Every structure is written in structure tokens, then in C-alpha cells.
């Protein structure tokens with residue numbers, strides 16, 4: 001562990017991933033989750049499917065051991081849940097690692113806040129004569145809702161029958177880090193046939209267990225000062241140790257548009273993975289940028305290239321940008337697998 005003075009004047013402890021996992025406890029459900037992942041991967045391997053890990057939603061940072069208060073972020077999990085559906089459609093098996101209660105593939109279409117399911121059901125009262133026995137009313141789906149529901153439901157049932165979707169959940173940033181490490185170590189078994197799509201909004205700061213108050217933080221002493229430590233840069237061991245051959249896509253969210261490209265390039269230079277998808281908080285539903293190393297003859301990249309993807313929501317309000325993001329990545333992943341075969345042959 002190192003103590004640092006950061007450029008913005010903050011000080012704090014910098015945990016390496018190694019120190020982090022040696023000092024912070026795993027979530028109680030980890031072993032059980034890993035067993036489910038192993039079983040899932042064995043089945044996909046047998047069926048020759050590519051597997052994508054989609055991370056989705058925000059992480060919390062609890063302030064107390066008996067948690068009353070925590071730090072959270074805005075992410076609803078729309079990007080992850082929507083993308084997971086398009087990956088399934090493209091023939092991938094999906095490990096969907098999401099924040100508990102955030103949006104999930106398929107059920108996201110009937111979210112309680114945007115499209116509550118009770119609103120598209122109707123009660124059909126039967127006439128008193130015909131109700132001699134059994135329930136006197138039936139529930140029907142509103143006809144205008146039926147075609148969409150039928151489409152969503154039949155895809156959902158087909159995915160269930162095929163066994164191609166595994167759902168895992170996390171709440172805190174600690175749960176997330178432990179789970180990500182365990183899942184990616186298991187996935188490395190698939191070599192280049194696995195893709196990582198890291199769309200979760202992960203806190204950059206956390207409060208180590210050793211510094212947390214056991215009980216609810218009491219008021220009455222004026223303002224509250226909490227010094228948080230920096231979450232270890234988990235992409236580094238993910239790329240270099242846990243899953244050497246996977247195709248890794250991370251996301252970068254910014255609110256200052258001038259930072260988007262420099263920050264994406266910085267991440268690629270630091271971690272050496274394949275793609276950073278940059279998005280601006282307010283434009284993320286219709287515009288993203290793919291930043292990736294420029295192809296070069298040597299193994300070192302010769303700079304980075306950006307490619308913008310935009311959709312016109314005025315012309316097509318139903319369009320989801322995730323459809324195009326996933327299509328682009330499926331193509332890139334295919335080339336990544338092909339390139340390895342060519343390299344081995346030549």
C-alpha cells in the first residue's frame with residue numbers, strides 16, 4: 001500500500017490489486033457464484049459458443065459496516081441490459097453481472113418506472129351466469145401491447161431453453177471487484193473466444209473495511225469528513241494476468257467532452273486492451289466513440305484511432321445504439337479470433 005499526494009491536492013492510499021484482495025473480504029456468495037460460472041462455461045464450451053461477460057449498473061460504497069448510508073451513482077444498467085440482448089441475438093452466451101435491482105435483459109422492457117406491467121393488463125369480467133364455479137374474472141394483455149410482449153417473451157423463453165444467459169449480481173464495489181476477478185479467471189479457459197464488455201459504472205473511491213465505522217455514523221459533531229482511498233485499477237491485472245487472450249472492451253464516461261478521447265487513449269496505453277468506448281453523460285444514448293490501438297506491423301501500437309457511432313433518434317426513436325455497438329464489436333471480435341489463427345499458422 002502506498003500513500004500518495006494526488007495531482008488535485010488530495011492525499012490517500014493507493015491499493016494495488018494484490019493488496020486489495022489480501023485485505024478486503026470476499027462477498028459470502030462468491031463460492032456459489034463461481035460454481036455456477038464453471039458449470040455455465042463448461043456447457044458453452046461443449047456447444048462451441050463464444051461467451052461475453054457484460055457488467056452493468058453502478059456500484060455502492062458503504063460508509064458503515066452495518067450499512068445505513070452509502071455512496072452510489074446514476075447508472076440504471078440500460079447499456080448493459082440492452083447490449084446483453086443483442087449479444088444473445090448474435091449467438092453469444094452471456095454472463096450478465098449486474099447491480100442488484102438494476103435493469104436486466106428482457107424484463108427491462110417492462111421497467112416499473114417507464115413501462116409498468118400492471119398498466120398493460122386488463123381485467124375481463126365474466127357475466128354472473130357463466131361464473132358458477134372458479135374465478136369470475138380473467139386477466140388479458142391489452143391488444144396494443146401484445147405484439148411486443150410476444151416478441152420479448154418468446155425470445156426470453158428461447159434463451160431460457162438454450163441456457164445461454166447466466167445472471168450474477170453485486171451491490172458494493174467490493175462485491176464487484178471480487179466477482180470480476182473470479183469470473184474472468186474462469187473465463188480465461190475460453191482463450192480468444194471470450195469478450196469482456198465492462199459497462200458497469202464502478203466507483204473510483206472506496207472506504208476500506210478497516211476504516212469503516214461499525215455502527216451508523218452519528219450526527220451532532222458538525223460536518224462529516226470521510227477520506228476515501230482509490231479503488232485499484234483492476235483492468236491492469238485483468239488484461240495482464242487473469243485473462244490474457246480475451247477481447248476486452250472497457251467504457252469511459254465523462255461529462256467534459258474534451259476529456260473523452262485523451263482519457264480513452266490513456267486507458268489503452270496503461271492497460272493494453274483492445275477497445276475503449278467513450279461516452280458523454282448526456283449524449284450516451286445516441287453517440288459513442290470507439291477508441292482502439294492503430295494496427296501496426298510491430299507488437300507495439302502506433303497511436304490510437306477513433307471512430308464515432310451515432311444514431312438519429314428523431315428519425316427513429318425506437319432505435320437502440322447498443323444494437324450498432326454490439327454489431328461493431330462482434331465483427332472486431334471475429335477478426336481478433338481469426339488473427340490468432342493466422343498468427344499460429346504462419
Ligand code: PAZ
Nearest residue numbers: 075076077078079199201251252253
Ligand atoms: O447504465 P446506463 O445505461 O444508464 O449508463 C451506461 C454507462 C454510462 C454507465 C456506461 O456506458 C459507461 O460508460 N460505463 C463506464 C463508466 C465509467 O466508469 O467510466
